[in-house]
Amino acid sequence: MILWNWYFHVGLHSETIHMYNITFKFEQKGLEPITLKNIESDQSILEVALKNHIELHHNCGGVCACSTCHLYVEQGDNLIEELSDKEEDFIDRAVNPRINSRLGCQCMLLDGAGNITVTLPDQTQFLGE
Numbered sequence: 001m002i003l004w005n006w007y008f009h010v011g012l013h014s015e016t017i018h019m020y021n022i023t024f025k026f027e028q029k030g031l032e033p034i035t036l037k038n039i040e041s042d043q044s045i046l047e048v049a050l051k052n053h054i055e056l057h058h059n060c061g062g063v064c065a066c067s068t069c070h071l072y073v074e075q076g077d078n079l080i081e082e083l084s085d086k087e088e089d090f091i092d093r094a095v096n097p098r099i100n101s102r103l104g105c106q107c108m109l110l111d112g113a114g115n116i117t118v119t120l121p122d123q124t125q126f127l128g129e
């Protein structure tokens, strides 16, 4: 019984600590921030957005070959995979890049937990997916 209680407690705890809360903010007028809770690691912020019906363009299909999934990481950049040289090249071609610019498809959630906040640029100027 003691062992079962220990297992149950640890199991529950480890499940809890590998979850993220991700807040999406929008530069597009009229869109309110959305906070998603209990998001699992090992997926990109683009994938999280799409699964939750948050529109984020992804013209290349999420393979770091365009810049339409461009976003700004406001909080929690230590919780996502580091910027690669290739990603940096495409960020340079994005509209209005900033120091905290990332490509949503390259923001893989690391194994861990915490709060992440991203801001999506106004995407109404883009065509396609």
Ligand code: FES
Pocket (backbone or CB within 6 Å): 057, 058, 059, 060, 061, 062, 063, 064, 065, 066, 067, 068, 069, 090, 103, 104, 105, 106
């Ligand atoms: S979807 Fe093309 S770079 Fe992210």
